[in-house]
Amino acid sequence: MNEKQCENVLDYLNEQLTEKEREEFEQHLRECPDCQAEVQELENLMGGIPAYMKEATPPAGMRERVLNDVFKDEENEHKNETEEKQAPVLSPKKPNKWKVWAGALAAGLLLSVGGNIFAGLQLQQLSSQNEDLESNLSDLQVALSKLEDRESENGDTMTPTERTQLASTGEAGSGVATLVDRNIGSELLVQVEELTQLEGDQVYQVWLIEGENPEPAGAFTTDGEGNGAVTFRIDEENQKSWDAIAITKEPKPNNQLPEGEVVLQAEL
Amino acid sequence: MSKPTDYELYEQIRNKDKTALETLYNRYEKLLYSFAHRMMKDQQAAEEVMQDVFIKLWRGKGAGQYVKERGKFSSWLLTITRNASIDLIRKKKAQEVEWDQRDSMNEEMPGVEEVVTDKEERDQLRKAIDTLPDEQQRMICLFYFQGLSQREIAEKCEIPLGTVKGRVRLALKKLREHLDEKGGTTDE
Numbered sequence: 106m107n108e109k110q111c112e113n114v115l116d117y118l119n120e121q122l123t124e125k126e127r128e129e130f131e132q133h134l135r136e137c138p139d140c141q142a143e144v145q146e147l148e149n150l151m152g153g154i155p156a157y158m159k160e161a162t163p164p165a166g167m168r169e170r171v172l173n174d175v176f177k178d179e180e181n182e183h184k185n186e187t188e189e190k191q192a193p194v195l196s197p198k199k200p201n202k203w204k205v206w207a208g209a210l211a212a213g214l215l216l217s218v219g220g221n222i223f224a225g226l227q228l229q230q231l232s233s234q235n236e237d238l239e240s241n242l243s244d245l246q247v248a249l250s251k252l253e254d255r256e257s258e259n260g261d262t263m264t265p266t267e268r269t270q271l272a273s274t275g276e277a278g279s280g281v282a283t284l285v286d287r288n289i290g291s292e293l294l295v296q297v298e299e300l301t302q303l304e305g306d307q308v309y310q311v312w313l314i315e316g317e318n319p320e321p322a323g324a325f326t327t328d329g330e331g332n333g334a335v336t337f338r339i340d341e342e343n344q345k346s347w348d349a350i351a352i353t354k355e356p357k358p359n360n361q362l363p364e365g366e367v368v369l370q371a372e373l
Numbered sequence: 374m375s376k377p378t379d380y381e382l383y384e385q386i387r388n389k390d391k392t393a394l395e396t397l398y399n400r401y402e403k404l405l406y407s408f409a410h411r412m413m414k415d416q417q418a419a420e421e422v423m424q425d426v427f428i429k430l431w432r433g434k435g436a437g438q439y440v441k442e443r444g445k446f447s448s449w450l451l452t453i454t455r456n457a458s459i460d461l462i463r464k465k466k467a468q469e470v471e472w473d474q475r476d477s478m479n480e481e482m483p484g485v486e487e488v489v490t491d492k493e494e495r496d497q498l499r500k501a502i503d504t505l506p507d508e509q510q511r512m513i514c515l516f517y518f519q520g521l522s523q524r525e526i527a528e529k530c531e532i533p534l535g536t537v538k539g540r541v542r543l544a545l546k547k548l549r550e551h552l553d554e555k556g557g558t559t560d561e
Binding site for chain 1: 518523
C-alpha cells in the first residue's frame with residue numbers, strides 16, 4: 106500500500122491526482138520521509154527553472170484586463186465578455202425570415218395555450234399524488250446550487266465562441282449577444298441599451314430559436330436609461346444549433362412562448 | 374514608506390485590499406507572464422493563465438491559499454502559475470490532436486516559435502535543454518512543460534511506468550547542473 110503511494114510523487118507534483126487521491130497521498134507524505142525528500146528535491150529542481158526563462162513582454166492593456174476581471178469576478182458578474190458601448194446600425198440580413206418566424210410564433214402560441222391548460226391539469230394531479238414533490242425539488246435546488254458554487258470556484262476560463270450584434274426591428278435599442286463555452290455547456294450573455302421603458306409587469310425576454318422553435322433564454326428589465334443585461338446557461342444536453350436570437354417585450358414574465366413584439370434580433 | 378513585503382501584500386489581499394493586489398500584480402507581472410508565455414507558447418493563452426492565477430489569488434481559497442510552509446512566496450506563485458498553465462494546456466489539448474512522436478522536440482518545446490528578440494540570448498534555459506540527450510529533453514518537455522501524468526509519459530515514451538520517476542528526476546537534475554554552469558558565466 107505504502108509503496109503504491111510512493112509512486113504518486115510525480116502525479117502529485119503535476120496535480121494529476123483526484124482530490125481523494127491527493128488527500129491520501131498528503132496523509133502518506135506526512136509519514137514517509139523518503140517521499141518528503143523526493144518531493145522536496147523535485148520541487149527544488151523545478152523551482153530553479155523559471156529564473157532562466159527568457160523574458161516575454163506582456164501585451165498592451167493586459168494589466169487592466171486581468172485586474173478588471175479579477176475584481177469583476179468578485180461581484181460574480183461574468184458580463185465582462187460583452188463589449189462596452191457600441192452603436193451597431195446593422196439591419197437584419199434576411200428580414201423576411203423573421204416575418205415567417207413571427208407567423209409561426211403566433212400559431213405556436215395558440216397551440217401552447219391549449220397545451221398549458223392540459224399540462225396544468227396534469228401537474229395538479231401529480232402534486233396531489235406526490236406531496237414530496239416540492240421538498241424533492243428544493244433538495245435538488247440545494248444540490249444544484251452547491252454544484253454551481255463549486256463550479257464557480259474552479260475559475261474556469263471562458264472563450265467566446267460566437268458574438269453577434271442585435272439589430273433593432275424599428276424601435277430604439279441595440280445590443281450584443283455573446284455565446285461563451287463553459288466546461289459544462291455554454292453561457293449566453295446579452296447586453297442591451299436604449300430600449301424603450303417597460304410598464305407594469307412587462308419584461309424583456311430573450312429567445313433562442315432553432316428552426317421555428319423559440320426557447321426562452323432569460324429575461325430582464327431595464328434601468329432608467331433602457332440598459333439591461335442577462336446571462337443564461339445552456340446545459341450540455343440542451344445544446345442546439347441555434348439559428349437566431351430575439352428579444353421580445355412580453356406582457357408578463359415566464360412566458361414559454363413569445364406573445365409580445367420582437368424588439369431586437371440577430372441571426373446566429 | 375518602505376516597500377511592503379510579498380507576505381504583507383498577501384495578507385492585505387486576503388483582506389480584499391485592491392491596491393495590494395495591484396501592487397503585487399505590478400511586482401510579478403513580468404515574471405509570471407514570461408513563465409506563462411513560455412509554457413503556453415501563445416500570448417492570449419498566457420494572458421488567460423495570468424487571469425486564472427490572479428483570480429485564484431484574489432479568492433484566496435484552495436490553490437489560491439498561501440501558507441509559509443509552502444516556501445518562498447515567489448516560488449509558490451510560480452507553482453500556481455505552472456499549475457494554471459498545465460490546466461489550460463490540458464483543456465486546450467483535449468481538442469487537439471495527439472502528441473505525435475514524429476514531431477521534433479523543437480516543435481513541442483516551448484519557446485521556439487516566439488519571435489527572436491534582443492532577449493533571445495538570455496534564454497539560457499533553451500540552450501541548457503538543448504545540450505541534454507534527447508531522452509532527457511523529452512522527459513522535461515513532457516513532465517515539466519506539458520504536465521503529463523506518470524502513466525502518460527510511460528505510454529508516450531514506451532518505458533515501464535516504474536522507471537518514469539527516476540528518469541524525470543535525472544533529467545531535471547542534469548538540467549539544473551547545466552543551468553548552474555551557464556548561469557555563472559553568461560548572465561550579467
